[in-house]
Amino acid sequence: MTHAELIPAPTRIDGPYRCGFVMDERTAISAGPGTETTERWLRATVGAAVGLPLRPAPDGMRSNTVTLRVDDTLRPEAYRLTVTSAVGIEIAGGDAAGVFWGAQTLRQLLGADAFRRAPVARKATVGIPDQVIEDSPRFHWRGLMLDVSRHFLPKDDVLRYLDLLAAHKLNVFHFHLTDDQGWRIEIKRHPRLTEVGAWRSRTRWGHRASDLWDEKPHGGYYTQDDIREIVAYAAERHISVVPEIDIPGHSQSAIAAYPELGNTDVVDTTALAVWDNWGVSPNVLAPTDATLRFYEGVFEEILDLFPAATSPFVHIGGDECPKGQWKASPAAQARIKELGLADEDELQSWFIRHFDSWLTARGRRLIGWDEILEGGLAPGAAVSSWRGYAGGIAAARAGHDVVMCPEQQVYLDHRQASGDDEPMPIGYVRTLEDVYRFEPVPPELAGTAEAAHVLGTQANVWTEVMQDRSRVDYQVFPRLSAFAEVAWSALPAPADRDLADFERRMVAHYKRLDALGVDYRPPGGPLPWQKRPGVIGRPIEGAPPIV
Numbered sequence: 001m002t003h004a005e006l007i008p009a010p011t012r013i014d015g016p017y018r019c020g021f022v023m024d025e026r027t028a029i030s031a032g033p034g035t036e037t038t039e040r041w042l043r044a045t046v047g048a049a050v051g052l053p054l055r056p057a058p059d060g061m062r063s064n065t066v067t068l069r070v071d072d073t074l075r076p077e078a079y080r081l082t083v084t085s086a087v088g089i090e091i092a093g094g095d096a097a098g099v100f101w102g103a104q105t106l107r108q109l110l111g112a113d114a115f116r117r118a119p120v121a122r123k124a125t126v127g128i129p130d131q132v133i134e135d136s137p138r139f140h141w142r143g144l145m146l147d148v149s150r151h152f153l154p155k156d157d158v159l160r161y162l163d164l165l166a167a168h169k170l171n172v173f174h175f176h177l178t179d180d181q182g183w184r185i186e187i188k189r190h191p192r193l194t195e196v197g198a199w200r201s202r203t204r205w206g207h208r209a210s211d212l213w214d215e216k217p218h219g220g221y222y223t224q225d226d227i228r229e230i231v232a233y234a235a236e237r238h239i240s241v242v243p244e245i246d247i248p249g250h251s252q253s254a255i256a257a258y259p260e261l262g263n264t265d266v267v268d269t270t271a272l273a274v275w276d277n278w279g280v281s282p283n284v285l286a287p288t289d290a291t292l293r294f295y296e297g298v299f300e301e302i303l304d305l306f307p308a309a310t311s312p313f314v315h316i317g318g319d320e321c322p323k324g325q326w327k328a329s330p331a332a333q334a335r336i337k338e339l340g341l342a343d344e345d346e347l348q349s350w351f352i353r354h355f356d357s358w359l360t361a362r363g364r365r366l367i368g369w370d371e372i373l374e375g376g377l378a379p380g381a382a383v384s385s386w387r388g389y390a391g392g393i394a395a396a397r398a399g400h401d402v403v404m405c406p407e408q409q410v411y412l413d414h415r416q417a418s419g420d421d422e423p424m425p426i427g428y429v430r431t432l433e434d435v436y437r438f439e440p441v442p443p444e445l446a447g448t449a450e451a452a453h454v455l456g457t458q459a460n461v462w463t464e465v466m467q468d469r470s471r472v473d474y475q476v477f478p479r480l481s482a483f484a485e486v487a488w489s490a491l492p493a494p495a496d497r498d499l500a501d502f503e504r505r506m507v508a509h510y511k512r513l514d515a516l517g518v519d520y521r522p523p524g525g526p527l528p529w530q531k532r533p534g535v536i537g538r539p540i541e542g543a544p545p546i547v
Contacts, residue, residue: 015131349375
């Protein structure tokens with residue numbers, strides 16, 4: 001194992017040297033104040049994998065230890081990992097998170113077997129060369145958005161993805177919980193949201209242009225205790241969770257459960273079911289006081305389930321809201337006139353601003369897709385720039401924080417290669433190299449004061465054509481490994497990045513992913529069982545535009 005095999009690449013390495021430290025059954029953990037989460041994780045995860053008990057170090061033990069401590073001279077999330085043959089291992093972090101990220105690096109230094117759940121080697125010792133690794137992240141927000149509405153992922157699969165994020169030093173989990181095709185979170189005051197809204201009768205197989213259907217009913221949801229478990233599990237791994245409740249569009253599952261939420265003067269909302277197709281449903285929320293009160297009740301329970309300490313941001317969607325029903329609705333038109341608004345676009349802005357103020361008054365920050373910029377936002381609101389860079393540039397210049405996640409670059413549902421072998425191919429070709437050369441800060445902001453508003457970046461995973469965990473794995477990996485390095489490491493300009501070195505380090509990283517049971521896309525293309533012959537997608541040819 002050499003330092004050159006670490007992903008994401010650290011800031012600086014001194015070594016490795018020929019001498020080294022050997023961990024054995026007597027190796028103990030000396031955990032300082034604030035490092036308890038890392039101590040628990042090392043013992044339960046790494047200790048179990050390599051067959052070492054990693055007991056607490058007795059007072060006065062000065063050698064054969066893994067020492068964990070917070071060093072406030074280091075930056076937040078930064079760490080320094082020191083391996084000394086005569087003493088052991090010390091991980092010093094600028095805060096508790098920094099210590100934990102240092103432990104992720106230690107796990108990589110121990111080799112691929114440290115990523116298993118039980119030991120495979122008979123001899124319970126493992127050696128690491130002497131070295132010093134100093135490291136810190138480029139961005140504070142390093143995220144993954146996972147859509148569990150289009151296809152539900154059971155709780156254990158979500159917990160597994162939190163582990164995969166942690167292994168890549170990613171620290172934000174954007175949890176897309178509601179959409180036209182399913183409502184995935186229990187709301188006690190509105191039980192029909194999951195009794196009805198969590199289930200659909202069938203599912204389109206492939207892109208919406210496909211004539212194939214999976215006639216098996218699909219659905220599922222997380223109980224409130226499931227959500228509490230997910231949030232606590234994330235917090236133990238220093239991952240923030242951003243819940244998303246999509247409004248006022250992408251809401252057909254809610255309207256199917258409670259028809260009074262829809263535009264009842266335009267359509268018979270009692271006849272609506274949870275949508276079984278892909279795309280953007282025309283059925284959107286009615287702009288009534290009753291709808292506002294309903295969703296305030298939803299968000300009250302959301303705030304209770306996602307505490308401010310781990311979920312300072314709440315995502316409200318705000319994208320792709322068709323205006324046809326509002327244009328045809330006498331009630332919506334009366335609302336526009338009553339509020340003194342110009343048109344339906346301003347009506348959507350009114351909807352968003354209501355919950356912007358509502359969340360701000362309760363100590364949270366609203367974040368939404370870049371359409372929410374239209375009409376203005378409160379000062380604390382943030383923007384997920386998905387349609388390209390333009391929304392993020394506009395947000396930063398207007399003084400709003402932004403997370404860069406342009407679909408042309410980091411939508412991992414987009415296909416990974418051209419040709420017929422890619423399963424249900426969607427969108428532009430985005431190869432491992434393309435993701436590795438992604439730059440979150442566009443030239444228009446680089447070197448300006450507004451660049452400070454770029455909180456970071458995230459990759460997004462929309463699951464219309466990902467029916468299960470294995471399909472999600474295939475689309476996400478190995479590209480998430482490249483994305484993690486983009487988000488964490490201080491890389492040169494995209495054209496100057498050392499792809500050959502990254503690919504060399506990925507050889508070792510593929511072994512880690514194998515040990516973790518990740519069904520990634522192999523470098524040579526999909527395996528036979530990963531293909532979906534005869535199921536059409538929606539491939540877009542050519543290079544994606546930079547917009």
